Amino acid sequence: MMKKHPLLAIVFAAAALMLVAAACQKGSTPKGPTPEDRARQLISQLSIEEKTALMRYDSEGVESLAIRPYNWWNEALHGVARNGKATTFPQPIGMAAAFDEPLLEEVFTAVSDEGRVKHRQALAAGGSGWYQGVTFWTPNINIFRDPRWGRGMETYGEDPYLTGQLGMAVVRGLQGDPDAPVLKTHACAKHFAVHSGPEWNRHSFNAEVSERDLRETYLPAFKDLVTKAGVQEVMIAYNRFRSVPCGANTYLIDTVLRGEWNYKGLVVSDCWAIHDFFMPGRHGYSEDVEHAVSEAVRAGTDLNCGESYRHIPETVAAGLLDEAELEPALTRILAARIRLGELDGNNEPWEALGDEIVEGPAHRALARKMAEESIVLLQNRDRILPLKADAKIALVGPNADDREMLWGNYNAIPEFSVTLAEALRERIPDLVTLRGCELVSTEPLAEKAVTDVLKQLEGIDIVVFAGGISPRVEGEEMPVALPGFRGGDRTDIELPAVQRQLLAALHDAGKRVVLVNFSGSAMGLVPETESCDAIVQAWYPGEEGGTALTDILFGDVVPSGKLPVTFYRNIGQIPDYENYDMKGRTYRYFDGDPLFPFGYGLSYTTFEYGQARIGKGRLEIPVTNTGECDADEVVQLYVRRPADADGPLKTLRGFRRVSIPAGKTVTVAFPLSAETFLSWSPEAGDMVPAKGDWELLYGGSSADRDLQKIPYRYR
Numbered sequence: 001m002m003k004k005h006p007l008l009a010i011v012f013a014a015a016a017l018m019l020v021a022a023a024c025q026k027g028s029t030p031k032g033p034t035p036e037d038r039a040r041q042l043i044s045q046l047s048i049e050e051k052t053a054l055m056r057y058d059s060e061g062v063e064s065l066a067i068r069p070y071n072w073w074n075e076a077l078h079g080v081a082r083n084g085k086a087t088t089f090p091q092p093i094g095m096a097a098a099f100d101e102p103l104l105e106e107v108f109t110a111v112s113d114e115g116r117v118k119h120r121q122a123l124a125a126g127g128s129g130w131y132q133g134v135t136f137w138t139p140n141i142n143i144f145r146d147p148r149w150g151r152g153m154e155t156y157g158e159d160p161y162l163t164g165q166l167g168m169a170v171v172r173g174l175q176g177d178p179d180a181p182v183l184k185t186h187a188c189a190k191h192f193a194v195h196s197g198p199e200w201n202r203h204s205f206n207a208e209v210s211e212r213d214l215r216e217t218y219l220p221a222f223k224d225l226v227t228k229a230g231v232q233e234v235m236i237a238y239n240r241f242r243s244v245p246c247g248a249n250t251y252l253i254d255t256v257l258r259g260e261w262n263y264k265g266l267v268v269s270d271c272w273a274i275h276d277f278f279m280p281g282r283h284g285y286s287e288d289v290e291h292a293v294s295e296a297v298r299a300g301t302d303l304n305c306g307e308s309y310r311h312i313p314e315t316v317a318a319g320l321l322d323e324a325e326l327e328p329a330l331t332r333i334l335a336a337r338i339r340l341g342e343l344d345g346n347n348e349p350w351e352a353l354g355d356e357i358v359e360g361p362a363h364r365a366l367a368r369k370m371a372e373e374s375i376v377l378l379q380n381r382d383r384i385l386p387l388k389a390d391a392k393i394a395l396v397g398p399n400a401d402d403r404e405m406l407w408g409n410y411n412a413i414p415e416f417s418v419t420l421a422e423a424l425r426e427r428i429p430d431l432v433t434l435r436g437c438e439l440v441s442t443e444p445l446a447e448k449a450v451t452d453v454l455k456q457l458e459g460i461d462i463v464v465f466a467g468g469i470s471p472r473v474e475g476e477e478m479p480v481a482l483p484g485f486r487g488g489d490r491t492d493i494e495l496p497a498v499q500r501q502l503l504a505a506l507h508d509a510g511k512r513v514v515l516v517n518f519s520g521s522a523m524g525l526v527p528e529t530e531s532c533d534a535i536v537q538a539w540y541p542g543e544e545g546g547t548a549l550t551d552i553l554f555g556d557v558v559p560s561g562k563l564p565v566t567f568y569r570n571i572g573q574i575p576d577y578e579n580y581d582m583k584g585r586t587y588r589y590f591d592g593d594p595l596f597p598f599g600y601g602l603s604y605t606t607f608e609y610g611q612a613r614i615g616k617g618r619l620e621i622p623v624t625n626t627g628e629c630d631a632d633e634v635v636q637l638y639v640r641r642p643a644d645a646d647g648p649l650k651t652l653r654g655f656r657r658v659s660i661p662a663g664k665t666v667t668v669a670f671p672l673s674a675e676t677f678l679s680w681s682p683e684a685g686d687m688v689p690a691k692g693d694w695e696l697l698y699g700g701s702s703a704d705r706d707l708q709k710i711p712y713r714y715r
Contacts, residue, residue, distance in 0.1 A: 039334035051326050052312040057305040071129050076136035077410035080115045083131040085415045087363040090374045091408035093520055094539030096156040096564035098373035099634040100657045101169045108173025112185045114358045116350040135186040139170040141221040142195050145585050148577050149197035150474040150488035153520020157564025158586040160217055161652045164224035171229040178230050182341035182349050189225045190235035193252055194218045199477045200487035203276045206240040209580045212680045215687050217582050232265045238273045245277050245285050248295040266302050266332050274308035294320040302329035371548035376537040376561035377602040384533045386555025394432035394457050397466035398439040399518045408540035409475045420466050423546035440482045441498040450505045463511045467499045468518035492571050493524040507531035522567040558604045560632035567596035587702045588648035600701040605631045609699055619670045621698050625660040632659050635668045638697040641679050677714045
């Protein structure tokens with residue numbers, strides 16, 4: 001543990017004496033200095049250059065006050081990232097498909113355990129640098145409003161309620177006990193706000209949305225994490241919102257975040273986002289870097305990821321900012337470091353966590369369980385799945401043996417990864433494995449290449465085709481310009497043409513095909529519903545993905561995942577990508593016929609929903625497993641307000657994953673509280689409980705055919 005500097009001890013002692021004197025004058029019991037008291041005492045001794053250093057993500061520290069250097073930038077999107085080995089869980093969009101809050105909290109408890117161990121290792125090696133701290137810039141709770149957005153795979157889907165519930169589970173797992181003397185880590189809600197692509201113009205894009213869409217869709221998850229889960233950091237987005245960059249947007253930061261929601265934590269800039277205020281070809285909002293700095297600081301952006309805040313001294317010297325205006329940000333920054341134990345070198349609560357837990361057996365088992373729950377069975381014609389042990393099976397496809405694809409983005413480099421090819425070979429030692437085609441190609445597959453593939457598959461009855469796309473072509477601001485892709489985003493949602501061609505050839509040759517689709521986003525798979533007998537949505541399933549998939553394909557595990565996004569038939573069903581209006585988007589406002597609806601997923605058994613009963617402020621739903629195997633079902637509750645003609649067609653207000661033995665019935669209860677009946681109020685300018693007639697809809701997906709309806713009057 002770091003020794004306290006003598007001068008620092010004197011400062012804290014003086015602060016404590018002043019507090020004792022003040023308490024005695026008021027006749028109250030004296031208390032020690034708060035983190036904010038300690039922070040203010042430190043700030044009073046800092047030069048402008050030292051204050052500047054502390055407001056940057058790569059803080060240089062202040063040696064004279066024993067404030068050591070600290071790098072705020074760390075990532076933990078689905079495991080401690082970019083710092084050597086760590087357990088790599090499924091991509092968040094896959095974990096969303098599990099609809100399992102308790103398991104997600106368990107996952108991120110494991111992630112924060114590994115984070116504390118890796119932080120201790122870094123300190124023992126002499127410091128805590130980039131990707132070694134305990135401040136994690138996750139979760140990404142932006143709404144996945146359009147399947148073309150490359151970063152949508154980092155989110156928890158298209159629904160604000162689901163995103164909020166799962167985002168809060170992430171915060172609880174990362175931050176630990178909010179009342180503990182030392183906070184475990186920081187979580188960070190990002191990107192605030194109205195940020196869902198495009199990637200290619202995010203540094204100049206201006207998001208315009210109605211106040212209703214803002215409050216009904218884009219802000220609820222942020223509000224949940226701030227007001228209910230106590231998230232410690234909020235990261236601003238790159239884009240402008242209503243013509244003002246988010247990092248200088250007083251309506252978002254001051255009026256909503258700190259005003260309405262009473263947020264006390266840190267506001268962090270996205271990396272180099274403040275430079276976008278003034279750089280040529282970007283927002284064109286600020287005259288120069290000094291004006292950008294003054295506008296960001298005044299709006300309430302505390303900590304800068306980038307180089308802009310290095311110019312704070314010049315900004316103050318130019319009279320664009322008063323030095324005293326830095327104090328609120330510095331107080332929050334230093335108080336946060338104190339609460340983390342970081343300023344005092346206090347990692348003691350987690351000293352008992354051994355190095356061996358990092359990607360150890362328990363965490364790998366957890367990654368496997370999460371992968372199993374995340375996988376969604378979309379089609380299973382003639383019950384081709386589960387596969388029979390004596391079936392003549394081959395594995396084909398560009399994603400069959402690609403371990404990096406399993407890891408998604410913002411990932412660790414795990415020591416252990418199991419591809420689908422490796423896992424299948426454990427069961428079928430002489431498994432025929434072919435790549436067959438490239439992931440994406442500018443040219444169709446040559447006729448000779450197709451003939452060669454078919455020749456090698458003679459005698460094979462069932463082809464498992466590992467296809468889809470990859471984090472190499474979808475993601476954050478990527479230099480990708482292939483057919484169907486642009487800058488990390490997608491320009492269409494179809495399966496790459498070369499894969500579609502090969503699947504059609506396999507079907508025409510009489511092969512039964514199981515498509516395992518790897519992607520971080522919804523795919524247009526209309527032709528594949530004809531050429532393939534089964535379709536399995538695997539997402540980017542993490543280091544244990546191959547094992548989890550094999551267990552599901554052979555029936556050792558019953559599939560139970562549900563779609564956290566709508567799978568449209570084609571992009572003709574969705575509005576322009578750069579239009580942020582919600583009309584026509586997501587299951588809540590889309591009135592067409594999707595290929596696979598939000599909340600949808602098949603099982604190897606069947607479930608029957610009985611007549612629900614309302615009583616004592618809750619809805620009780622009997623669900624029976626009418627099949628022959630024990631299985632999990634995700635029971636879903638939606639609401640609709642008939643009087644709100646412009647409102648959502650339906651909106652999720654509850655979900656529960658339950659295990660139901662074969663032939664048994666369980667009763668699933670949902671509370672009917674004021675929050676169940678939140679609706680847009682033009683008078684309030686916000687979401688408020690709306691009295692009057694509602695409809696309660698419950699079942700196994702968002703599709704009308706899968707839902708039963710009960711009228712309800714909220715009083």
